[in-house]
């Protein structure tokens with residue numbers, strides 16, 4: 001579905017939207033503070049509504065603080081006010097209770113917010129210049145294991161929320177041909193490997209990842225008692241001079257290839273082709289922005305691309321499926337099967353050597 005072919009807004013709606021963009025940082029931070037001070041939650045707990053004075057009484061926030069925050073919340077659409085009594089809106093209810101919203105919100109605040117300020121430099125240099133707010137790292141993946149705990153927690157919650165929700169849908173497809181050996185590239189904390197072990201009694205999984213993530217995965221998998229069925233390949237996939245493991249019935253890449261540029265993806269896929277056993281398949285799970293059911297799904301992915309530019313590596317993105325399939329073809333594969341709308345907007349591509 002193409003949501004973006006025509007301009008659907010009237011002039012009045014357009015000037016309103018332009019103001020939302022101009023004030024976006026104030027809207028975002030006001031909402032965060034309303035949530036973190038407990039103001040929104042306090043009002044939600046009183047369906048009959050509360051006055052500003054009652055909110056001051058029930059929270060640790062000053063009279064002035066409550067006044068500016070609650071007035072701003074009216075314009076944002078988080079509160080309504082009639083006869084000085086404030087009530088939460090449905091939008092506030094989602095801010096407070098919806099997991100998807102919270103994961104996106106915390107990711108934007110804790111991981112991206114400060115670094116986005118130098119987006120122009122990232123675009124100019126093709127480097128994640130925003131990552132400097134956390135130290136001197138070439139990519140976010142090198143930094144992840146060293147992030148402050150809250151930042152790492154928000155990154156992992158964001159990453160896992162999107163991939164975890166698809167695992168149940170894709171396990172039967174990946175295990176239809178009973179792979180005995182599976183390479184999980186970008187295996188991260190080992191969540192997919194654990195799903196595989198629980199789904200199939202025989203499969204041996206090799207996780208290919210950077211050192212910091214291999215340590216996290218090793219700890220998680222050993223703790224769960226699957227140490228005998230896991231192997232690790234600790235390496236940087238971008239270094240083509242390093243050996244690539246071989247002899248796999250299945251290669252799994254979930255939310256992995258979006259971490260790389262066009263040329264890097266083609267290089268990785270070419271090396272995957274050499275690593276497959278005869279009759280083996282490559283399984284790619286990716287959220288493509290053109291394969292979303294709702295326009296807001298496409299919106300979220302297009303904005304996530306900007307995180308890749310400013311914070312992750314400066315040269316990757318959430319791709320359009322047709323551009324991505326061009327890389328698959330160029331690397332010598334064909335798409336044998338495509339399943340869309342898995343979990344939260346993921347697509348599974350089953351690829352076979354062409």
Ligand SMILES: C[S@@+](CC[C@H](N)C(=O)[O-])C[C@H]1O[C@@H](n2cnc3c(N)ncnc32)[C@H](O)[C@@H]1O
Nearest residue numbers: 141163186188209210213235236237238254255
């Ligand atoms: C976005 S996460 C995806 C994690 C997991 N597959 C999922 O679906 O949730 C990308 C993973 O790729 C790994 N990665 C990124 N760059 C890498 C590189 N150059 N070499 C090896 N692994 C890399 C990261 O460490 C991280 O674990």
